[in-house]
Amino acid sequence: MAVINILSPHVADMIAAGEVVERPASVIKELMENAFDAGAKNITVELRGGGATYIRVTDDGCGMAPEDAGIAFLRHATSKLQDEKGLESIHTMGFRGEALAAISAVSHVELSTRRKGDESGTFVTLTAGEIQDMGPTGCPEGTTMVVKDLFYNTPARLKFLKSDRAEASACVQTALRCALGRPEVSVRLIRDGKEEFFSPGDGRQDSCVYTLLGRELASTLLQCKAADGGLRVSGFVSSPSAGRGNRAAQYFFCNGRFIRSALLQAAVEQAYKNTLLTGRFPACVLYLDMGYGSVDVNVHPAKTEVKFSFEKQVFDLVYNAVRLSLEQENRTAEVVPSASTRKLIEPKADFYRSMSAESFRANGYAVEKSRGAAASAPEPVRPAAPAFQSPGFRSPEPEKQTRMDLPPAAKAEPISVKGAETSPLFTRIPEKSVENSVQNVETTQIPSYRLLGEAMKTYIILEVGEELLLIDKHAAHERMNFDRLKALDRSIMSQTLLAPLPLHLGPGDAELLEQNGQLLQELGFEIEVFGEEDYVIRAVPADIDSGDALAAVEEIFEKLRSGKAPDAQSARDEILHTVACKAAIKAGWDTSDAERRRIAEAVLSGQVKYCPHGRPVSAVLSRRDLDKMFKRIV
Numbered sequence: 001m002a003v004i005n006i007l008s009p010h011v012a013d014m015i016a017a018g019e020v021v022e023r024p025a026s027v028i029k030e031l032m033e034n035a036f037d038a039g040a041k042n043i044t045v046e047l048r049g050g051g052a053t054y055i056r057v058t059d060d061g062c063g064m065a066p067e068d069a070g071i072a073f074l075r076h077a078t079s080k081l082q083d084e085k086g087l088e089s090i091h092t093m094g095f096r097g098e099a100l101a102a103i104s105a106v107s108h109v110e111l112s113t114r115r116k117g118d119e120s121g122t123f124v125t126l127t128a129g130e131i132q133d134m135g136p137t138g139c140p141e142g143t144t145m146v147v148k149d150l151f152y153n154t155p156a157r158l159k160f161l162k163s164d165r166a167e168a169s170a171c172v173q174t175a176l177r178c179a180l181g182r183p184e185v186s187v188r189l190i191r192d193g194k195e196e197f198f199s200p201g202d203g204r205q206d207s208c209v210y211t212l213l214g215r216e217l218a219s220t221l222l223q224c225k226a227a228d229g230g231l232r233v234s235g236f237v238s239s240p241s242a243g244r245g246n247r248a249a250q251y252f253f254c255n256g257r258f259i260r261s262a263l264l265q266a267a268v269e270q271a272y273k274n275t276l277l278t279g280r281f282p283a284c285v286l287y288l289d290m291g292y293g294s295v296d297v298n299v300h301p302a303k304t305e306v307k308f309s310f311e312k313q314v315f316d317l318v319y320n321a322v323r324l325s326l327e328q329e330n331r332t333a334e335v336v337p338s339a340s341t342r343k344l345i346e347p348k349a350d351f352y353r354s355m356s357a358e359s360f361r362a363n364g365y366a367v368e369k370s371r372g373a374a375a376s377a378p379e380p381v382r383p384a385a386p387a388f389q390s391p392g393f394r395s396p397e398p399e400k401q402t403r404m405d406l407p408p409a410a411k412a413e414p415i416s417v418k419g420a421e422t423s424p425l426f427t428r429i430p431e432k433s434v435e436n437s438v439q440n441v442e443t444t445q446i447p448s449y450r451l452l453g454e455a456m457k458t459y460i461i462l463e464v465g466e467e468l469l470l471i472d473k474h475a476a477h478e479r480m481n482f483d484r485l486k487a488l489d490r491s492i493m494s495q496t497l498l499a500p501l502p503l504h505l506g507p508g509d510a511e512l513l514e515q516n517g518q519l520l521q522e523l524g525f526e527i528e529v530f531g532e533e534d535y536v537i538r539a540v541p542a543d544i545d546s547g548d549a550l551a552a553v554e555e556i557f558e559k560l561r562s563g564k565a566p567d568a569q570s571a572r573d574e575i576l577h578t579v580a581c582k583a584a585i586k587a588g589w590d591t592s593d594a595e596r597r598r599i600a601e602a603v604l605s606g607q608v609k610y611c612p613h614g615r616p617v618s619a620v621l622s623r624r625d626l627d628k629m630f631k632r633i634v
């Protein structure tokens with residue numbers, strides 16, 4: 001064993017730097033947080049390359065006194081914490097006093113700073129944590145910190161940095177999160193001389209989110225707000241039809257600090273249950289505010305994880321707040337028809353609005369360059385699916401917004417019509433199946449409408465005030481079935497099949513059947529063992545046509561196998577999805593006016609908005625859309 005050495009403070013700082021400063025993005029985070037703590041109203045962040053060669057953060061905060069400017073770089077030098085009591089209620093972003101020490105240990109730093117009202121400022125230059133030069137200087141009020149050549153003296157760390165592009169994008173992402181957490185501070189980010197983003201700092205969450213995350217995402221967001229004693233949540237969650245392929249657009253802030261939290265993520269995602277397509281994730285920007293004593297921010301080196309004292313309350317508050325916003329979006333019948341029906345497809349509307357002329361044409365519409373060109377414009381070709389699309393949805397500045405690409409969500413979720421290929425043997429359904437599904441519609445809440453008919457045996461067409469409402473009859477009926485079945489507090493009525501259907505399952509499926517046998521029975525299925533891997537289906541829910549029985553059971557096993565149903569509740573929901581879908585009227589089927597009306601009224605009442613998989617059930621064409629389509633207005 002070698003002799004024990006006490007490491008010099010310099011080596012200790014370099015080791016500590018490894019924890020606080022992982023990459024250029026960490027420098028940006030620490031410097032921005034210092035600027036927030038200094039009460040800055042405006043912050044400019046500049047980076048070059050991937051940020052390792054050059055980062056500059058300028059703020060108009062309180063600045064530092066000449067005697068503090070040098071001390072700030074010492075380890076454990078902080079103006080934000082006096083003693084251990086303060087640790088229990090941290091109200092600043094920083095408190096450990098190690099960021100500047102850690103950063104300066106592994107880079108060249110130039111600081112210039114001036115307090116408000118001071119005659120002159122102070123500059124300090126450091127290399128590897130040692131002050132090289134220091135003195136008075138002329139500079140604006142506030143603080144500018146330049147960090148150059150990060151990790152120049154720790155080649156091992158330098159080697160671990162990714163490409164400039166990857167590091168720069170991490171820097172931008174980090175700065176964006178910091179900025180998003182502080183709507184009251186204006187943040188400008190400049191990368192290689194080009195402005196990457198700018199937030200107005202007007203204190204409004206909506207303008208902050210809009211400018212930082214972009215119109216496309218912002219337009220899918222619903223407001224969300226709730227409070228429980230000292231606990232408050234506010235912000236935005238995405239409409240269920242705007243589900244995303246991953247969780248990258250989920251932002252959580254606690255007292256202005258960006259945090260990662262499995263608890264909050266679960267609270268949000270559970271609130272979307274049965275409205276979002278499996279494998280899709282909601283977007284959200286949620287700001288939690290609570291007493292500083294109710295949250296421990298000292299549990300993670302980068303402070304991105306926190307510990308709440310009242311986890312259950314936090315979970316419930318967020319869950320309920322999100323539920324409420326999703327429900328309010330649904331309660332369309334309370335508003336005037338035109339607004340309500342428009343609201344039904346707000347997210348889709350944005351996708352239509354954002355369609356370029358090219359994509360519009362690709363969808364089957366002739367696009368005229370001007371009135372004069374009308375004569376030579378090609379005839380409208382027969383639209384491919386979807387059959388009807390609104391050319392330009394109302395928006396604050398629609399003209400400017402027509403050049404964007406289709407958002408990925410819209411591309412990824414074509415409105416697929418299940419069962420269009422169903423054999424004609426089953427083309428009639430008993431009317432009661434629609435009737436059953438709409439028991440709860442209060443006709444008083446329904447705006448007056450005119451049933452115009454049905455297109456392509458798929459889309460019910462209504463005139464509601466000044467709008468045309470198109471309803472996907474299968475998707476709407478599926479949702480109605482799902483809600484009805486879910487609300488049942490007794491077993492689902494079962495029908496015994498005249499001839500039991502043979503069913504072949506895989507090796508692991510016997511166990512699945514065993515686990516879910518009781519549930520399947522409650523939901524109207526009777527499945528019996530017949531051999532090694534052979535079974536028979538004796539009964540299925542009464543709503544399902546016997547011709548669909550086998551497909552339904554196979555689909556259910558598919559879901560159970562894929563782990564889509566990890567617990568009893570989700571297994572139940574997944575099975576109900578299948579039953580609801582199979583029991584629904586299908587595209588291609590004949591539907592009577594009475595059935596159409598029942599579906600229409602369920603949609604108009606606001607009860608039915610998304611199918612259980614999260615696809616929208618309706619779309620709107622307004623007079624304005626039509627007028628624009630026919631160039632009555634431009």
Ligand code: ADP
Pocket residue numbers: 030034035037038059061062063064072073077078079080093094095096097098099100101143
């Ligand atoms: P901490 O933020 O944990 O206190 P830092 O090492 O990040 O530790 O900063 C040390 C101290 O330097 C701070 O407590 C603060 O007093 C001062 N300081 C750092 N950055 C700024 C700034 N932009 N404006 C004013 N003071 C600053």
Ligand code: MG
Pocket residue numbers: 030033034093094095097099100
């Ligand atoms: Mg700090």
